[in-house]
Amino acid sequence: MDNSGYNKKLKSFANSLRHNMTKAEACLWKYALGNRQMMGLQFRRQRPILSYIADFVCLELKLVIEVDGYSHQLEEVHLRDMKKEDDLRNAGFRILRFSDNEVLNHIQMVKEEIERTIISVKGET
Template sequence: MIKAAPENNYHYNPKLRSRANQLRKSMTKSEACLWKYVLRARKMRGYQFRRQRPVLNYIADFMCKELLLIIEVDGITHDDPDAFLRDMKRDERLKEVGFTTLRFSSWEVLNRIGEVGGMISDWIGEREEGPPPCSPAGGGD
């Protein structure tokens, strides 16, 4: 499988565009909170995240192209053993093309958003090789 890269638009799937737009307009409370308080407007260490991004045959809750990072927020429907297996297969398929998937439960996002943001920031920090993109003058986040 070809790795995700700018040349292949990070495996963007235009066939899922309409469904992704629907999901973007009807985000869950936990998705909306993660977007508003942690990921939007380059709040996360200067990186741009996209909501409901079609990748391969999936729609990622949040994706950062530069980091090849996908963040998923799982509700109670993901507690089912079949859903767990589907999620694992999906994560493996995305890994084959170079993406890392970080998963958080809706409960974690709604009740411990600061910790969730910290875990995402820590993951990014462990992979950065130099200053983050579009870092503000003066060097602070």
């Protein structure tokens, strides 16, 4: 693994997820994160990091953005999410989480929260 935690063993699984994004993930990519729309920063989709696949990541800022669907409300999935979040934080990443509902019904609010976080992270460096 390189310093961004890239795990090439998960590459084919990540490619599959990239081609089968959820509606909310596709919306966030199209309207906020793709094509350097978010403050000129490059985000990557379905990026293998450590033993996980991050929905979106800006490697420059070590910022991970996760979009949680209904299944993430289940206790087992929620516990896995928290473990993933802890491991990513311990590797130096900052994590933002949004629900499918937030992305699909409040995209402007989601974009503003991402922008606030980016400004905050840039201010720390």
